[in-house]
Amino acid sequence: MILSTKGRYGLKAAFELALNYGGGPVSLKTISSKYNISENYLEQLLAKLRKQGFIETVRGVNGGYMLARKPEEITVGMILRALEGEMTPSDCLSGDVCTRESVCATRVIFEQIEKGINNVIDNTYLGDMVRQNSKVMQEAKLL
Amino acid sequence: MILSTKGRYGLKAAFELALNYGGGPVSLKTISSKYNISENYLEQLLAKLRKQGFIETVRGVNGGYMLARKPEEITVGMILRALEGEMTPSDCLSGDVCTRESVCATRVIFEQIEKGINNVIDNTYLGDMVRQNSKVMQEAKLL
DNA sequence: AGTATACCCTAGTAAAATTGTCAACTATTC
DNA sequence: GAATAGTTGACAATTTTACTAGGGTATACT
Ligand code: FES
Ligand code: FES
DSSP, X not given: OOSOHHHHHHHHHHHHHHHTTTSXXXXXXXXXXXXXXXXXXXXXXXXXXXXXXXXXXXXSTTOEEEESSOGGGOBHHHHHHHHHOOOOSOGGXXXXXXXXXSSOHHHHHHHHHHHHHHHHHTSOXXXXXXXXXXXXHHHHHHO | OOSOHHHHHHHHHHHHHHHTTTSOOBOHHHHHHHHTOOHHHHHHHHHHHHHTTSXXXXXXXXXXXXXXXXXXXXXXXXXXXXXXXXXXXXXXXXSOOOXXXXXXXXXXXXXXXXXXXXXXXXXXXXXXXXXXXXXXXXXXXXX
């Protein structure tokens, strides 16, 4: 398992906000009950996204959460990194030099894995998810 | 962080065995001191690899570990999965149906991430690592 | 035969990460 | 001012990680 619930829940929530982009704030309760996620826990995840500038909030009655930018400007990678930290297979890749060996055979592998992951998450925008989803939903209706 | 020390240490050990393929068994102590890994801990990792048929052992004096197959027949993915379990971003992808939604927008993302990872680890063999390493070592010498 | 070497196996365990829960507080609307 | 809804910090249960400890077994060498 590569992603914890933090990344998985948080991405679902971000997708939900993208789905409702432009339609006013969505309350925590709405999201948590739709996806069956603990309310208080999801709150903490959304707080992280807010502190990093991806979502905005409106307090009080009829308040809730909303994307701070267009769905076309937020990548899946931004969301996942905000929640899970760097998406690296090994610490060595982010900053620190390999401890023991000057030339490390496994490092090359880790770099490639990282590249493979980044390639997906940095090139998929929340907007893409919304479009893809509406296409799938339409096809499901046609059956 | 995607891989734990299990996968990272285990892959290093497997690489070391690939490096010595055909040259008799390599002792635990040799590997653990070369890579600065706890002996008893590494033993447990190698036990997993043995139980899944990737390495063989010779007991007694001058004994040690050796690959059970050619380095060209063992992928990085085999090693990592033996140690870490399925390399999936989300449980949903391995067997279980998505719980809440019939059509899940994030599932597509997880599938692509998984595909990206598998693409690397299933197409890289220990033999490739050895060749790549010897090339890098030669280049380093020429400087 | 005896001893040193080296793998085998199980149990335990401290620390960290994960996955939440709880409760008091603040802001907004009606 | 009552109801709604986000904010914050503390904290607790559970699981995973990364080991450690120690006895057991097989082999080689003398
Ligand atoms: S020791 Fe850092 S990647 Fe090898
Ligand atoms: S609920 Fe399983 S991938 Fe979405």
